[in-house]
Amino acid sequence: MIKINGKRLAKFLGLKAIRLLILLIVIAAISFIMIQLSPIDPVKAYLGQRLVSQEQLAIVGEYWGTNLSLGERVMGWLQTLASGSMGFSLIYRAPVTEVIIQKFTASFTLMLVSWVISAVVGFGLGVIAGAKEGTIIDKAIKTYCYILQSSPTFWIGLVILMVFSVYLRWFPIGLSVPIGQLSDTVTFWQWLYRLILPAFTLSIVGIASLTMYTRDKLISVKKSDYFLFSQARGESFWGIIKNHGIRNILIPAITVQFMSFNELFGGTILVEQVFAYPGIGQATVAAGLRSDVPLLLGIVLISATFVFVGNLLADVIYEYVDPRIRSENDE
Known part of the structure; x- marks a missing residue:
């Protein structure tokens, strides 16, 4: 019969949970920065071949926050994540x-x-x-x-x-x-x-x-x-x-x-x-x-x-x- 030390297991899982939290924060920040530094413009990629004016591009960019600085976008996304939300999908039009x-x-x-x-x-x-x-x-x-x-x-x-x-x-x-x-x-x-x-x-x-x-x-x-x-x-x-x-x-x-x-x-x-x-x-x-x-x-x-x-x-x-x-x- 398997006997497990409850206190030792709780300590083990607690340390793993802390490690997971740190890992997710680091991965989230690095991934966000890498995606934002990508040469692909998300607004143009989303619109595809549709012809739109520069004013319309600016409106969409402001709505998505692509006109903000990198630091502002990182902090904004982390705040959204901390609130329990991952944002809104642009291609599926759903959370x-x-x-x-x-x-x-x-x-x-x-x-x-x-x-x-x-x-x-x-x-x-x-x-x-x-x-x-x-x-x-x-x-x-x-x-x-x-x-x-x-x-x-x-x-x-x-x-x-x-x-x-x-x-x-x-x-x-x-x-x-x-x-x-x-x-x-x-x-x-x-x-x-x-x-x-x-x-x-x-x-x-x-x-x-x-x-x-x-x-x-x-x-x-x-x-x-x-x-x-x-x-x-x-x-x-x-x-x-x-x-x-x-x-x-x-x-x-x-x-x-x-x-x-x-x-x-x-x-x-x-x-x-x-x-x-x-x-x-x-x-x-x-x-x-x-x-x-x-x-x-x-x-x-x-x-x-x-x-x-x-x-x-x-x-x-x-x-x-x-x-x-x-x-x-x-x-």
């Missing part, structure tokens, strides 16, 4: 918070399904490769992982899209709902049918690293004294793997999986573009191309928080769930 909630909900579903798939497949392949070290199965799995690690996510997505959607026509080309149908009327099976390819593509991001890590950890376990002693006692090989090997590599593997949140979020942007999936990735690209500063900054803060939470969960699991780590730290 940034509402846009992020709507887009991130769709992306989170995609990331969660992909994360589970990569965890199960990656861990399973790692166990098989580690148990069959040096065999043709091990070499095949390693080659598969090397190919995944050396291939860009968007290229893999395009190949999967061409094979299964264009040539075989087993799945739709893109979008999360059928064309001409409202999202409220989409059935669960329709939604799942359109989620399969994006989720499968995104899961590839984390399979290779987890597989190789699990393989190496299991090989180390196989060389340990207690593993060799169990073999000398006559226990079956797969019985030892199940009772001793998997138990010793599971916590480190889960830790590595939680630490892959940053790769998962980055892969989401590329996958959503390939499959035209209306999530946070598409919103990020749209905000960047059309210089929607409030939305882009809001997404930066949310993505930083998302990655930080993933690393925090990894730290908690590593330090508070593994009894060996707890016993070492309590001494």
Whole structure:
């Protein structure tokens, strides 16, 4: 049974919360300054090819605050953020918070399904490769992982899209709902049918690293004294793997999986573009191309928080769930 020191955990989480707050402030300020120093004029990017007079440009610039100095814009945005608001999206004509909630909900579903798939497949392949070290199965799995690690996510997505959607026509080309149908009327099976390819593509991001890590950890376990002693006692090989090997590599593997949140979020942007999936990735690209500063900054803060939470969960699991780590730290 896992016993956790409440005071120690509270102190640990408190320090992490302070670190997150400082991190968000620094990221917000740096991101805002970098965007404001960009040569792209947000007013002209928003208006596009429409012909407007200089007076109209000045009116729009004054409304958006682009006529203010850099310091005034930074302080104004930080004050807006401190009030609990992220501003107003220029391209979606809605509060940034509402846009992020709507887009991130769709992306989170995609990331969660992909994360589970990569965890199960990656861990399973790692166990098989580690148990069959040096065999043709091990070499095949390693080659598969090397190919995944050396291939860009968007290229893999395009190949999967061409094979299964264009040539075989087993799945739709893109979008999360059928064309001409409202999202409220989409059935669960329709939604799942359109989620399969994006989720499968995104899961590839984390399979290779987890597989190789699990393989190496299991090989180390196989060389340990207690593993060799169990073999000398006559226990079956797969019985030892199940009772001793998997138990010793599971916590480190889960830790590595939680630490892959940053790769998962980055892969989401590329996958959503390939499959035209209306999530946070598409919103990020749209905000960047059309210089929607409030939305882009809001997404930066949310993505930083998302990655930080993933690393925090990894730290908690590593330090508070593994009894060996707890016993070492309590001494």
